[in-house]
Amino acid sequence: MKQFLKRLLSSQLAGFIGFLFIWQILHLLLKTHTIPSPLETLAYFVSVPLVLLKHTGASVLRVSAAVGISLVLGIPAGLLLGVNKTCKRLFSPLLYFIYPIPKIAFLPVFMLLFGLGNPSKIMLILFIIVFQIMLSMRDGVSQIDPVYFKVMDSFCVSQRQQYRYLIFPAVLPYLFSGLRISIGISLASLFFAENYATQFGIGYYILSAWTKMNYVEMFSGILALGFVGILLFYLLDRLERLCVPWQKQNARN
Amino acid sequence: MECCNAKQTHVKLDHVSFSFGDSVVIRDISIDLLRDSTYALIGKSGIGKSTLLNLIAGFLKPDLGGVTIDGKTVTGPRKETSFLFQELGLFPWQTVFQAISMPLKMRIGSKDHSAQVMSLLTELHLEPHKDKYPHQLSGGEKQRVALARTLICDPDLLLMDEPTSALDAMTKEELQTLILRQRQLRGATLLFVTHDIEEAVLLGQTILILSEDGTLTAQENPCFAIQNPREDISFYNECIRIRKLLRLEAS
Incomplete structure (x- = not known):
């Protein structure tokens, strides 16, 4: 028994079981339909796997598209802000101005410009996360030790070589940090992006259950969203370990 | 100041002056560094030793005068120069x-x-x-x-900024031997900055002392060619002589 408890506490499952335990206590204490029992929710969750898969699949596709486009736009823009002092001086205040504004406020504009379909949903998520990517890149460049640039100068390198051997590898850890935050924010913003003109998406699923006051269904949707988060972060961690091996070893040391 | 006439001039500093704002760091320095020779640059901390190295490497441009390598004016880093940074x-x-x-x-x-x-x-x-x-x-x-x-x-010119700083005595000795052997093997001109007088006497054919007023004096090192210098009393005598000179320059 002691051995089992020790193994349980050291495993990654311990946190999740603890969360379910607190949830159960809240359910018992508050005695309201708004907080259903975790066991009931889990039972419902496993009873509708295809429905949840369909909704989460639609959401993952939207998030992936938004993250992909924000990387394509955010990486070069952020690098430019980091490398070019004039660009940094001109655009950093603008970035600071836009960054804290709740982007959901622009939803009517996106609807008007991109319609009610997927493009406006993807654009909303993109608009929320692209600034995070840009800032991560810009800060990554500014954190590069000036002596590294001097080393590159001493080798008489071209600008292309400077990016290839210095700037890209130096900003990679910052990109992964930015990406981790962006994925978290984009999953959270699904709730807004999928609350109109769609019948697919985990955000829509949660909202629809909420309006129907079906809290078991709502919480199973929340659970599904959480599991998507776990999966995406796990994949990102694996990718980071592959692309930034020196960082992990450094952290372990 | 010419060091000797047997070897060809490799690096030439011609009335070089450099200042950071109002503070003059390098004042009217002229010197010829001969090909395949080693030079140790010593002086007090923050006096401008690294600045001089940076001027020769082409990272900095002199306010007055010029640096030439093989007769060509240095306008920026060159491929044949290698720099070992302190960091x-x-x-x-x-x-x-x-x-x-x-x-x-x-x-x-x-x-x-x-x-x-x-x-x-x-x-x-x-x-x-x-x-x-x-x-x-x-x-x-x-x-x-x-x-x-x-x-x-x-490279044909090796510039080193405190190559053995922050190392323990044994590792320092190993690295000094390695630097000396590699330089001999490759036949490059070596100019290095050091705080360590023993290191300067061990590795430098010529010891350059940078003074607080930004001028440079060159001292030939008679101990450079001797075998096992650390076991020879003349090596330590030379260290004492250089230390006295350094004190004199500082005062």
């Missing part, structure tokens, strides 16, 4: 092998240079560490990697 500047994302092969890839662009890199790794006793990242190396190993990175392209 080393080893990239955390490069293994030892990648760090040493990087200059070859960038300068020569040759595709397969692993044999050349491996040979240097063996020479510098770095072969067992070739797949390690900088944070996995000791101070002395890092210093040797940085040295290997400066040597790999066979």
Whole structure:
């Protein structure tokens, strides 16, 4: 028994079981339909796997598209802000101005410009996360030790070589940090992006259950969203370990 | 000031002056550094030794006068000059092998240079560490990697900014022997900055003393050619002589 408890506490499952335990206590204490029992929710969750898969699949596709486009736009823009002092001086205040504004406020504009379909949903998520990517890149460049640039100068390198051997590898850890935050924010913003003109998406699923006051269904949707988060972060961690091996070893040391 | 006439002038500083704002760091320095010779540059901290090295490397431009290497005015870093930085500047994302092969890839662009890199790794006793990242190396190993990175392209001018600082006595001795052997093997002109008078007398054919007023004086080192200098009393006498000169310049 002691051995089992020790193994349980050291495993990654311990946190999740603890969360379910607190949830159960809240359910018992508050005695309201708004907080259903975790066991009931889990039972419902496993009873509708295809429905949840369909909704989460639609959401993952939207998030992936938004993250992909924000990387394509955010990486070069952020690098430019980091490398070019004039660009940094001109655009950093603008970035600071836009960054804290709740982007959901622009939803009517996106609807008007991109319609009610997927493009406006993807654009909303993109608009929320692209600034995070840009800032991560810009800060990554500014954190590069000036002596590294001097080393590159001493080798008489071209600008292309400077990016290839210095700037890209130096900003990679910052990109992964930015990406981790962006994925978290984009999953959270699904709730807004999928609350109109769609019948697919985990955000829509949660909202629809909420309006129907079906809290078991709502919480199973929340659970599904959480599991998507776990999966995406796990994949990102694996990718980071592959692309930034020196960082992990450094952290372990 | 001419050091000797047997060798050809490699680096020429012609009335070079440099200041940071109002503070004059280098004042009207003229000196010829001869090909295949070694020069130790000493002086008090913050006096401008590294600035002089940076002027020769082309990282800084003199306010007055000029630096020429092989008769050509230095306007920026040149491919044949290698610089060993005090901070080393080893990239955390490069293994030892990648760090040493990087200059070859960038300068020569040759595709397969692993044999050349491996040979240097063996020479510098770095072969067992070739797949390690900088944070996995000791101070002395890092210093040797940085040295290997400066040597790999066979430079004709080696500039080193405190190459053995922050090392323990034994590792320092090992690295000094290595620097001396590699310089002899490759026949490059070596100019290095040091705070250590023993190191200056051990490695420098000529010892350059930079004074607080920004001027430079050269001292021939009679102990340079002797075998096992650390076991010879004349080596320590020379260290005492240089120390006295340094004190005199400082006062």
